[in-house]
Amino acid sequence: MSVFVPPAGYRQSAVGGTLLVARDEHHDAMRRALGSGTLHGWAATQPRAQAMQGRNVAWATTLGDGTPVVVRHSRHGGALAGLTRDLFLAPSRAPRELDAALRLQAAGVRTATVIGYAVYRAFGPFCRADVATALIDGADLPATLATHRDAIARQAISDAVARLNSALWSAGAHHPDLNAKNIMIARRHDTFEAWVIDVDRVSFHAPRDASIAARNVARLIHSLHKWQATQQLSIAPDDLLRMGSFGQSRVEIPPR
Structure with a gap:
């Protein structure tokens, strides 16, 4: 072999x-x-x-x-x-x-x-x-959102996802299956960290390629919209906007 x-x-x-x-x-x-x-x-x-x-x-x-x-x-x-x-x-x-x-x-x-x-x-x-x-000591993004409903925690979680998007953007990494279940959220003291998993199909391109980052974010937002529609997971529009950002850019969030 x-x-x-x-x-x-x-x-x-x-x-x-x-x-x-x-x-x-x-x-x-x-x-x-x-x-x-x-x-x-x-x-x-x-x-x-x-x-x-x-x-x-x-x-x-x-x-x-x-x-x-x-x-x-x-x-x-x-x-x-x-x-x-x-x-x-x-x-x-x-x-x-x-x-x-x-x-x-x-x-x-x-x-x-x-x-x-x-x-x-x-x-x-x-x-x-x-x-x-x-093992990552945390829970996936939908489970974390479901157990943290207050606005301050939701903002911190959304900001952690935005930082992950930015890190993927800086690396030029495209994750074709960046759905919400493939993001793990871990609590670290008074803040949150976002981790990406199931990376076997990740491909690498030019660092800071906005088109690659936009594809990652579009896949994630599509997944979150499905969670909203099928699992009644409540996500505030501002939090979706935060999770749809990378670097100083934001991807336009399509309507559900």
């Missing part, structure tokens, strides 16, 4: 027919987790594992070395998801997710650290993959 050469700080090994790439300090714990089958299967059976519902179920649990992680099984989305399901051309999107996460972090964008990934042979040129990322 062809693979990318692991970046500095990561180590690659084979566990049976499975390819494992993991951070040096967590490599042994990841190998032990794979001893029971797949990484996602191991996570689902841990006594204190918590299901995190997104496109598919991810599991929040703790590695044997005490590291809190989220383990996600890679699946396709979109119109062909029912056909392609969880099959990818080797080596899957997992190496790309690791590369994107490292590039985003180097550019100052908050995103979850990739602890490691496992790639499993399927048939022919196809494979399946699980990815483990560091």
